[in-house]
Structures are given as structure tokens and as C-alpha cells.
Amino acid sequence: MELAQEIDNTAVSVDAKATDKHIPGEAGVWVLVLGDAFVFVLLFVSFLAYRSQALALYSDSQNQLNMHLGAVNTLLLLASSWFVVTALHALRRELQRLAMRLFQLAWLSGFGFGVVKVIEYSEKFEQGITPLTNSFFMFYFVLTGIHFIHLLIGLGVLAFMMSVLKRSKPGERRLATLESGATYWHLVDLLWIVLFPLLYLVR
Amino acid sequence: MMRDLLLTRTSLVWLLLMSATAVSWYMSTLPTVDVVIGGSSMILLIAFFKVRLVVVHFMEAGHAPAILRFTSEIAIAVACLLVLAFYHYGSQLVAAGFPVS
Incomplete structure (x- = not known):
């Protein structure tokens, strides 16, 4: 009810921040994103190079992955990213309470990804599959493990963003901080967008 | 107002x-899709x-200054x-010297 009132009381004007040409967040975060993505691309091509040397092994190993859990995780991260970007739109319209709710939903979606990943890892260990099983599973655990660390950091970043939203005053500085956090969170999403088809889907 | 936001x-x-x-999820379950339309390449392109x-x-790189937008677009294309290239020609690239142990 309060949320609806907050929304109704807000004049929706043309969002100047969204239409201005500006770097979202701090420029340094973009350097981090590009550098991180570069390392992942190197890992992707290494995976494909090793795969080309043992296609049958990689295909058999891939069949042991649970594709459906991977797909559910993709949907969770995409939903989480949408919550974050919509939260920023809400903030630019000074809908602070709604933005907080959306950040909370984003955090929960990200947490859901983590839970599904733990279930998936447990399944593998129960089947006796470890990083030492073969080179496919070495890549599987290393790539998804590094991504999982990114996710944990991202959940911390989202929690920090909620704390910033709660404690600091509205303004350019706060928006830039939140945009920086959002940029990092989207990195977690886009890395998974490539990892998922590469490991689970591509035949 | 909520509608404007959503x-x-x-x-x-x-x-x-x-x-x-x-679509990618569904395509990967089709047994013959690779042969018919190069399904895996399509899945990677969709990704x-x-x-x-x-x-x-x-x-929001679309609202960023041109330098950031173009750097991002070029990085994605590369x-x-x-x-x-490594999906289709991995073994040739390894034979040409790409290191695998």
C-alpha cells in the first residue's frame, strides 16, 4: 500500500540520468569487467582446444551434467539482473522503497542460483565425479567454481548496495556507487550466459 | 505509474x-539439430x-560515451x-601451435 502510494505520488518525468551519455558507475569497474571477461575468454578457448582433442570423452562427460539445473540457474540470474536494472530505474524516479524491494529480490534470485549450484555439486560428488575424474570435469569445476566465487562476491556487493541505499542520502554519488555495484552484478550474469551453453548445451 | 516502470x-x-x-535449452535437446542447422553454432551465437x-x-553501455560502447561491442564480437573459431577449428588451431598439455 505504502509502495503504491510512493509510486503514485512520484511525478514520472523524463529520466535525465538515463538519457545522458555517461559511464554507468565508476570507470574502474568497467576496467575490472573487461579484464575479468578477457580472462574468461581465454579459459573458454582453452576449454574448446582441449575439447577438440577428446570429443567423445567431452560428449560423454557432458551427458552426465544436469542441463535443467543449469537452465534454471540461467533464468534465475537473468531475473536477478532485471530486478537490479529496474531498481536503478526506480531510484532515478526517487522510488527508494521499491528499489530496496527489487534489490532484495535480486539478492534472493542470486542466492537461489547458489543453492541450485550446491545441489548440483552434491549430485556430482555423490556420483563419485570430482575435478580429477577427467579434463572435462576439471574445466567444469574450475570454470563454475570461479564463477561461483564471483557470485558470492556479487551477493556481498548487493548486500552492500542495500546498505548504501538505506544509510546514505540521495544524490549523484550514491547513484554512481549503486551503478558500479549493478555493473559488477551483471558481469556475474553475462559470464554464466556463455558458460552455460559452452559446458551444458554445445554438442 | 507502476506500469511506466515495468x-x-x-x-x-x-x-x-x-x-x-x-530456445537454446530446447534446441540442445533435439538429437539431429546439429546436422540440420548447425545447432551448436546457433546456440553459441544466441549466447x-x-x-x-x-x-x-x-x-547501460547503450547510454555510455561512444568509446565505452564501441570497446564493449568490439570485445563481444572478438x-x-x-x-x-575454437569450436569449429579447435584441432587445427592446436596443431598450429595453440598450447594444450
């Missing part, structure tokens, strides 16, 4: 991303198309080409 280009992009994921949508619309 009925945005970003939401449309999100629906497109979810749909593209569903990088999704990456571009996230970078331009969610990370990454896509590299991944497709």
Missing part, C-alpha cells in the same frame, strides 16, 4: 533474454547475442569469433 525497453529485453534461453543485450541494455 513497461520499459529493459523489460522487453529481459523477456527476449528469457525466451532466447528457452553472445544475449551477452550484447545485457551489456547494452542492463549495464570473443564470439574466438569461441566459434
Whole structure:
């Protein structure tokens, strides 16, 4: 009810921040994103190079992955990213309470990804599959493990963003901080967008 | 007012991303899709198309200065080409000297 009132009381004007040409967040975060993505691309091509040397092994190993859990995780991260970007739109319209709710939903979606990943890892260990099983599973655990660390950091970043939203005053500085956090969170999403088809889907 | 916040280009992009994921998910379950339309290449292309949508619309590179937007677009295109090249010609690239132990 309060949320609806907050929304109704807000004049929706043309969002100047969204239409201005500006770097979202701090420029340094973009350097981090590009550098991180570069390392992942190197890992992707290494995976494909090793795969080309043992296609049958990689295909058999891939069949042991649970594709459906991977797909559910993709949907969770995409939903989480949408919550974050919509939260920023809400903030630019000074809908602070709604933005907080959306950040909370984003955090929960990200947490859901983590839970599904733990279930998936447990399944593998129960089947006796470890990083030492073969080179496919070495890549599987290393790539998804590094991504999982990114996710944990991202959940911390989202929690920090909620704390910033709660404690600091509205303004350019706060928006830039939140945009920086959002940029990092989207990195977690886009890395998974490539990892998922590469490991689970591509035949 | 809530409608103004939800009925945005970003939401449309999100629906497109979810749909593209569903299409890739479905395509990978078709046993003969590789032979018929090069399904795996298509799945990889869809993945990088999704990456571009996230970078331009969610990370707001589309509203960023041209240098950031073009750097991002070029980086995505190069990454896509590299991944497709190694997917199709991995063994030739290894034979040409790409290191694998």
C-alpha cells in the first residue's frame, strides 16, 4: 500500500540520468569487467582446444551434467539482473522503497542460483565425479567454481548496495556507487550466459 | 505509474533474454539439430547475442560515451569469433601451435 502510494505520488518525468551519455558507475569497474571477461575468454578457448582433442570423452562427460539445473540457474540470474536494472530505474524516479524491494529480490534470485549450484555439486560428488575424474570435469569445476566465487562476491556487493541505499542520502554519488555495484552484478550474469551453453548445451 | 516502470525497453529485453534461453535449452535437446542447422553454432551465437543485450541494455553501455560502447561491442564480437573459431577449428588451431598439455 505504502509502495503504491510512493509510486503514485512520484511525478514520472523524463529520466535525465538515463538519457545522458555517461559511464554507468565508476570507470574502474568497467576496467575490472573487461579484464575479468578477457580472462574468461581465454579459459573458454582453452576449454574448446582441449575439447577438440577428446570429443567423445567431452560428449560423454557432458551427458552426465544436469542441463535443467543449469537452465534454471540461467533464468534465475537473468531475473536477478532485471530486478537490479529496474531498481536503478526506480531510484532515478526517487522510488527508494521499491528499489530496496527489487534489490532484495535480486539478492534472493542470486542466492537461489547458489543453492541450485550446491545441489548440483552434491549430485556430482555423490556420483563419485570430482575435478580429477577427467579434463572435462576439471574445466567444469574450475570454470563454475570461479564463477561461483564471483557470485558470492556479487551477493556481498548487493548486500552492500542495500546498505548504501538505506544509510546514505540521495544524490549523484550514491547513484554512481549503486551503478558500479549493478555493473559488477551483471558481469556475474553475462559470464554464466556463455558458460552455460559452452559446458551444458554445445554438442 | 507502476506500469511506466515495468513497461520499459529493459523489460522487453529481459523477456527476449528469457525466451532466447528457452530456445537454446530446447534446441540442445533435439538429437539431429546439429546436422540440420548447425545447432551448436546457433546456440553459441544466441549466447553472445544475449551477452550484447545485457551489456547494452542492463549495464547501460547503450547510454555510455561512444568509446565505452564501441570497446564493449568490439570485445563481444572478438570473443564470439574466438569461441566459434575454437569450436569449429579447435584441432587445427592446436596443431598450429595453440598450447594444450
